[in-house]
Amino acid sequence: MWNYPSPAIVLGCSQRLLREAAQKRLEGRAELLARESGGGAVLTGPWLLGVSVVLPNGHPWLGEGLLESYRHLGQLHAAALAELGIAAQSVPPPTVADANDRLGRTADWACFGSLSPWELVDAQGRKLVGLAQRRRHTGVLLAAGTLIAPPNWQMLCSAMGQAHDAPLLRRRTVSCEALAGRPVAAQPLASALQQALAQALNLAG
Amino acid sequence: MTEITLDPDAWKDIDPATEALLDKWLVAQGDTVRAGQPVASAVLVKSSLEIVAPAAGRIAQILVPAGQTFARGKPIAVLQGAT
Numbered sequence: 666m667w668n669y670p671s672p673a674i675v676l677g678c679s680q681r682l683l684r685e686a687a688q689k690r691l692e693g694r695a696e697l698l699a700r701e702s703g704g705g706a707v708l709t710g711p712w713l714l715g716v717s718v719v720l721p722n723g724h725p726w727l728g729e730g731l732l733e734s735y736r737h738l739g740q741l742h743a744a745a746l747a748e749l750g751i752a753a754q755s756v757p758p759p760t761v762a763d764a765n766d767r768l769g770r771t772a773d774w775a776c777f778g779s780l781s782p783w784e785l786v787d788a789q790g791r792k793l794v795g796l797a798q799r800r801r802h803t804g805v806l807l808a809a810g811t812l813i814a815p816p817n818w819q820m821l822c823s824a825m826g827q828a829h830d831a832p833l834l835r836r837r838t839v840s841c842e843a844l845a846g847r848p849v850a851a852q853p854l855a856s857a858l859q860q861a862l863a864q865a866l867n868l869a870g
Numbered sequence: 871m872t873e874i875t876l877d878p879d880a881w882k883d884i885d886p887a888t889e890a891l892l893d894k895w896l897v898a899q900g901d902t903v904r905a906g907q908p909v910a911s912a913v914l915v916k917s918s919l920e921i922v923a924p925a926a927g928r929i930a931q932i933l934v935p936a937g938q939t940f941a942r943g944k945p946i947a948v949l950q951g952a953t
Contacts, residue, residue, distance in 0.1 A: 677913075677916075678893055678894075678911070678913060678918050679891055679893045679913050701918055702916065702917070702918045703891075703893075703913035703914070703915075703916040703917055703918045704916035729882065730879060730880065730881075730882030730883050730884075731880055731882070731884070731914065731915055731917045732882070732883045732884065732915070733883075735915075758883060758884075758885070781915055781916050782915060796916065797916045797917070797918075798916070798917045798918070799917070799918040800880075800917060800918065800919045800920065801908075801920050802906065802908060802920055802922065
């Protein structure tokens with residue numbers, strides 16, 4: 666589980682060419698990093714709870730292709746969020762295109778600017794949890810990020826030279842706080858996810 | 871001559887129109903590689919994936935440069951003189 670006390674922009678592995686320009690635009694207001702998994706840029710900060718799951722090759726979650734790994738992680742998040750009274754559902758692969766179209770134009774440069782299979786949305790189709798993974802011959806890293814509170818989308822969009830996309834990200838996303846109608850702390854969700862992971866991965870003592 | 875491709879299992883259940891992005895080459899044309907050695911990194915549905923050499927040999931030709939996309943089953947390089 667990852668908490669982020671201060672903002673940072675984390676680029677996807679295929680966005681490394683954008684790093685220099687983004688660094689200049691940021692003018693030191695936030696750290697800029699690049700991750701080894703795919704997808705668009707993520708704005709970490711106090712509004713985000715991150716989850717990393719490292720699995721050995723051959724694990725049952727990995728044996729049925731990329732999408733099955735996402736399904737396991739997405740559905741686990743849905744169950745943990747439901748424990749906190751937050752309703753969200755994973756987007757099955759055949760419905761991803763329609764789910765993306767439902768809210769108008771996408772912004773593929775940002776993780777939260779579009780939907781991929783088994784990511785989590787609310788009843789209006791707004792994205793709440795993003796997923797990614799990195800597969801290597803030594804093992805697999807599954808990663809997820811949940812919006813606890815509304816992020817500073819303007820900071821991300823300005824740094825990426827896409828200032829006009831801030832309204833789009835606000836329209837296409839939703840936070841736990843917005844869905845619950847009250848402040849939501851990261852810790853209860855982190856605990857629920859830890860318990861669910863321990864159970865699902867047979868780690869419970 | 872052996873073709874190097876992304877593991878077919880990676881494409882399972884993925885929309886046939888979806889392409890992968892050749893993110894990074896880890897070896898250069900002319901390099902000698904071992905069987906199972908990662909030679910390139912690709913991105914498919916937000917997943918970063920290794921592409922490995924299916925046998926030992928020399929990278930005779932790179933068919934998909936870094937930054938380009940490729941379809942299911944398309945070879946990304948040709949491996950020659952497997953030993």
